[in-house]
Amino acid sequence: TGVQTCALPILVAHADTVAVTFEGGQQLDAKVIGTDDRTDVALLKVDTKDRLPWVELGSSDNLQVGDWALAIGNPYGLGHTVTLGIVSAKGRVIGAGPYDDFLQTDAPINPGNSGGPLFDMQGRVVGINTAIIGQGIAFSIPVDEVKPMIEELKTKGAVSRG
Numbered sequence: 001t002g003v004q005t006c007a008l009p010i011l012v013a014h015a016d017t018v019a020v021t022f023e024g025g026q027q028l029d030a031k032v033i034g035t036d037d038r039t040d041v042a043l044l045k046v047d048t049k050d051r052l053p054w055v056e057l058g059s060s061d062n063l064q065v066g067d068w069a070l071a072i073g074n075p076y077g078l079g080h081t082v083t084l085g086i087v088s089a090k091g092r093v094i095g096a097g098p099y100d101d102f103l104q105t106d107a108p109i110n111p112g113n114s115g116g117p118l119f120d121m122q123g124r125v126v127g128i129n130t131a132i133i134g135q136g137i138a139f140s141i142p143v144d145e146v147k148p149m150i151e152e153l154k155t156k157g158a159v160s161r162g
Contacts, residue, residue, distance in 0.1 A: 018030040018032060022053070023080050028047075029046065030044040031044065031046075033153060034152070034156065034157040034159075035153070035158065036158065036159040038159070038161075039141055039149070039159075041141065041146055043153040055124070056123070058119075058126045059124075060126045060144045061142075061144045063126055064087065065086075065088065065089060068084065068085070068120075069103075069105050069118050069119065070082055071085070071107040071109045071118050071119075071138065071140075073109055073114070074112045074113065075110035075112040077112060081113075083107045085105045085106040086106055086107075087104070087105050088104040088137075090103055090104070090142075092104045092139060094133065101142060102130070102131070104137065104139055105118065105138050105139075106136050106137065106138070107138055109129050111132075113129045113138075114130055114131075118140040126140075127140030127141055127142055128141045128146060
């Protein structure tokens, strides 16, 4: 109940309006609270009196290569999809910038999956799906990289770095 927040990719940074659509079609207007272009993450806020579904943030540091992972997204606008794969690598550098430290998985993600969660097998979010290379190679921002930014995005609207 009350204010709900979530971290999503920076696709929303320059949008005129932002809405969050839930499975079942419920749509809520969202306000961009903060963005971080270096990690491609934004913090959104929706106001509602309804109780919204939520997920627990896990620990990407606790993942091991070979662990199973689930990717959820909206590829090609087909609605909510779930795919399964394994964590293939951690700390992967793909030339995306100074904070290149991605989780690599073979859980199929496609255009439209960006911003969707990567779950461990206990149902906790361990990454934010962000990039694909070719077929079958997907990358996620580790949730342990995002967690420390949430409060700063909430209070300052941006992440400051030395």
